[in-house]
Amino acid sequence: MGSRRFILASLTGALALVATTGPALAKKPEPEPPPGEERPLSAQEQAASDRKAAMAERSVASDDASGGDLVTLACVVPLGAEALNPEPATLEPLSAAPAPADGVDGTAVAEETATDGTSAGEAAVVAAACVVPQGFLAVEARDQTLGHYCGPAVGQVIANYSWAVPAGANKYLQRDIAAWMSTDVNGGTGAFQMEFGLEKATANSPRRPVNWNWIVTDLIDTDRDGWVGDQLDAYVRSNISNSRMPLAIPVKPHDPNSPSGAHLASWPQPVFSPGHWVSIYGWVGIHDGSDRARMYFTDSSRDEGGATGKFWTPTRWFTLMILEHTKRIVW
Amino acid sequence: MKGRVVAARALAIVALGATACTAVAPAPSSVVPSVSPAESVSGSASASPFASAQPQPSPTTRPGALDIAVASLDPAWVQPMLEFASDGDSVIFSSGVADGPAGEFAPDLWRYTPGAERPELLWGNPRRDRSLVRISGDRSLWAFVEMPLDGARAWDLWLLTEPGGQARLLDTHPGDEDVPSLVPSFVVHEEQIAWTAFDPGPAGPVSRLLYAAAPDWEPRVVMERPAREAELWFPSLRGTLLAYTEVVYSADRLTDERHVYLMEVTDPTSEPMRLDTSGRATMPLLVDGGVVWKEADPGFSMFNWGRLYFYDLQSGEVSPISMRPQEYVNYPSAGYRFVAGWGADAFTFTIHDLELDLSRVVTRYQPETHQSVFRAHVAGSLLAWVYTTVTDAPPGDAPIPEVTEIRYAFLPSAGTDRDR
Numbered sequence: 078m079g080s081r082r083f084i085l086a087s088l089t090g091a092l093a094l095v096a097t098t099g100p101a102l103a104k105k106p107e108p109e110p111p112p113g114e115e116r117p118l119s120a121q122e123q124a125a126s127d128r129k130a131a132m133a134e135r136s137v138a139s140d141d142a143s144g145g146d147l148v149t150l151a152c153v154v155p156l157g158a159e160a161l162n163p164e165p166a167t168l169e170p171l172s173a174a175p176a177p178a179d180g181v182d183g184t185a186v187a188e189e190t191a192t193d194g195t196s197a198g199e200a201a202v203v204a205a206a207c208v209v210p211q212g213f214l215a216v217e218a219r220d221q222t223l224g225h226y227c228g229p230a231v232g233q234v235i236a237n238y239s240w241a242v243p244a245g246a247n248k249y250l251q252r253d254i255a256a257w258m259s260t261d262v263n264g265g266t267g268a269f270q271m272e273f274g275l276e277k278a279t280a281n282s283p284r285r286p287v288n289w290n291w292i293v294t295d296l297i298d299t300d301r302d303g304w305v306g307d308q309l310d311a312y313v314r315s316n317i318s319n320s321r322m323p324l325a326i327p328v329k330p331h332d333p334n335s336p337s338g339a340h341l342a343s344w345p346q347p348v349f350s351p352g353h354w355v356s357i358y359g360w361v362g363i364h365d366g367s368d369r370a371r372m373y374f375t376d377s378s379r380d381e382g383g384a385t386g387k388f389w390t391p392t393r394w395f396t397l398m399i400l401e402h403t404k405r406i407v408w
Numbered sequence: 409m410k411g412r413v414v415a416a417r418a419l420a421i422v423a424l425g426a427t428a429c430t431a432v433a434p435a436p437s438s439v440v441p442s443v444s445p446a447e448s449v450s451g452s453a454s455a456s457p458f459a460s461a462q463p464q465p466s467p468t469t470r471p472g473a474l475d476i477a478v479a480s481l482d483p484a485w486v487q488p489m490l491e492f493a494s495d496g497d498s499v500i501f502s503s504g505v506a507d508g509p510a511g512e513f514a515p516d517l518w519r520y521t522p523g524a525e526r527p528e529l530l531w532g533n534p535r536r537d538r539s540l541v542r543i544s545g546d547r548s549l550w551a552f553v554e555m556p557l558d559g560a561r562a563w564d565l566w567l568l569t570e571p572g573g574q575a576r577l578l579d580t581h582p583g584d585e586d587v588p589s590l591v592p593s594f595v596v597h598e599e600q601i602a603w604t605a606f607d608p609g610p611a612g613p614v615s616r617l618l619y620a621a622a623p624d625w626e627p628r629v630v631m632e633r634p635a636r637e638a639e640l641w642f643p644s645l646r647g648t649l650l651a652y653t654e655v656v657y658s659a660d661r662l663t664d665e666r667h668v669y670l671m672e673v674t675d676p677t678s679e680p681m682r683l684d685t686s687g688r689a690t691m692p693l694l695v696d697g698g699v700v701w702k703e704a705d706p707g708f709s710m711f712n713w714g715r716l717y718f719y720d721l722q723s724g725e726v727s728p729i730s731m732r733p734q735e736y737v738n739y740p741s742a743g744y745r746f747v748a749g750w751g752a753d754a755f756t757f758t759i760h761d762l763e764l765d766l767s768r769v770v771t772r773y774q775p776e777t778h779q780s781v782f783r784a785h786v787a788g789s790l791l792a793w794v795y796t797t798v799t800d801a802p803p804g805d806a807p808i809p810e811v812t813e814i815r816y817a818f819l820p821s822a823g824t825d826r827d828r
Contacts, residue, residue: 349558366775368754381559394754
């Protein structure tokens with residue numbers, strides 16, 4: 078159960094993954110990826126990924142064009158406390174001072190803000206009534222049962238949701254999911270093994286959309302606007318709000334040498350990790366380059382260096398963590 | 409009844425603390441002229457995101473603006489760096505810079521005292537493959553958790569009472585497979601330290617709250633809980649008052665309640681007094697006249713972002729603390745007058761002014777500038793944070809050079825900067 082064993086085993090597993098990358102390599106040899114890295118998508122996988130990504134981007138573009146990205150009338154009409162949305166959807170209070178004009182160029186500025194008291198309370202009521210665009214799925218977090226079972230734990234969370242099992246129940250045991258994901262064989266779970274395991278764990282489940290396929294997608298700047306966060310934002314929003322399925326995300330949870338310093342809130346202390354899987358089940362706000370948009374995730378890592386439960390983190394930071402790891406998602 | 413007694417003592421002690429604290433001017437301990445860059449952030453105007461290289465004028469200072477001079481540590485002094493904090497006098501940080509800039513570990517404890525020519529090595533670690541993953545200081549007392557980063561169930565909690573001195577090992581993880589490996593949360597304050605740790609117990613692992621004080625620094629177990637049922641976290645000390653969090657789990661561990669308690673740490677008969685009613689209070693901080701804590705939204709882990717609240721020791725009332733326009737923070741810290749935290753919105757840097765009961769904006773950046781602030785920490789009047797320009801641009805396609813550095817500033821002391 079020790080994480081040290083997990084790391085050593087995972088390194089071995091990563092090498093094994095490289096050595097057993099499947100039929101595509103057998104037919105047409107390609108350069109092997111460096112140890113610890115996953116193989117690239119095959120042409121067929123890439124095409125499937127491109128189709129799904131394009132659909133997601135069209136979908137959210139359509140939502141945005143139809144005003145789906147706008148707040149509701151309640152946002153500008155103060156309502157009573159009974160009208161408040163229970164979801165933690167509040168972003169910036171309406172009465173909060175906007176960024177001063179002299180800060181637009183990025184200059185550090187100092188200013189005073191509104192005080193607390195009555196006006197702040199009223200602002201909170203108004204702000205909480207602003208139901209910003211958002212979407213959530215009813216998932217429950219699960220502890221991973223072994224140090225290297227973060228992948229199967231994510232599979233269990235997603236399977237439980239997809240099968241609509243009652244609270245506290247599990248559709249499959251993690252060891253069964255681990256077998257589908259080859260987690261014990263490889264000492265960890267690669268993206269393609271995650272995809273395969275999710276196919277098995279959600280097959281014929283009531284919440285799985287018709288014609289659904291789990292896909293591995295490399296997170297790249299498809300629209301060449303210089304940012305990747307908007308791609309992740311589109312994939313998550315489309316997957317959750319349209320397909321109503323969670324996503325499986327691999328990250329370095331708290332890399333001590335992370336260039337950005339970004340880490341999961343669920344991992345309070347740094348650790349050299351070969352990677353960690355979490356499940357994104359919700360989103361709030363639309364990523365515009367700021368930190369207002371958030372992604373909600375479950376973590377399974379209690380006593381494996383992190384914590385188990387529900388968390389959120391700004392979309393931009395999630396993007397950074399993905400970019401600093403395998404740069405891909407499973408959805 | 410017992411609770412009221414504790415509250416009365418608490419009020420008296422905190423009031424004494426306030427007098428003592430606010431009388432202390434945050435003067436640099438060195439007279440060496442500063443060689444680190446500085447700027448004023450009070451209305452300074454510069455188009456460059458790297459304006460910290462030169463002092464900036466303050467031509468547009470508005471009444472009540474937070475007028476502070478910001479400086480930064482030369483990255484060559486600190487990289488590779490892991491943790492940093494303010495100890496009230498200095499910026500302390502764990503770093504492997506002694507082994508060169510390309511190392512993976514941060515085994516040593518350093519401090520940079522504003523005005524000094526360069527950082528000072530506080531504690532050199534003979535184990536170069538370890539890192540200090542959590543550090544804390546209070547002027548001339550420091551504590552740190554040292555551990556390998558390979559995921560092994562091993563950590564050591566050390567106490568250092570003089571620069572370059574012999575560190576004292578206070579606690580260590582037993583290495584048992586069933587004992588949770590989360591590192592201690594701890595606080596040092598004047599001549600005392602309090603910490604939490606998981607240890608083996610007669611009927612399974614236990615969560616402990618421990619305390620030690622000068623001159624003998626002998627650890628004493630303040631309280632203990634079966635780890636399966638409850639956990640003790642996040643101690644805060646002020647005078648002889650100790651605040652902490654107790655997390656109580658449901659039988660299936662799917663839900664929990666978190667409460668903040670207050671007690672007299674030097675009185676063995678002291679009955680802890682619960683301060684919150686929400687069941688979501690965590691990360692308490694003893695400040696003048698009360699206790700600040702964080703509450704994550706319902707259903708979320710205590711390690712998640714949350715909002716801050718203030719418990720008034722005199723009235724017993726709980727009120728929200730504004731960090732607006734920053735809404736959510738994590739790992740709050742408190743100095744004489746201000747409360748800081750790691751804001752979820754890294755483009756907005758605010759602190760809370762306890763004296764004026766206001767949110768004060770230190771810095772706001774527009775996302776297009778790629779400048780962010782995170783991990784703010786305050787002790788005494790010294791505020792420290794990370795400034796970075798890292799972006800979510802495609803790999804190798806960053807629009808501007810990536811800069812990451814520690815910045816710091818002394819904040820206004822009590823009774824000043826009140827013209828609002």
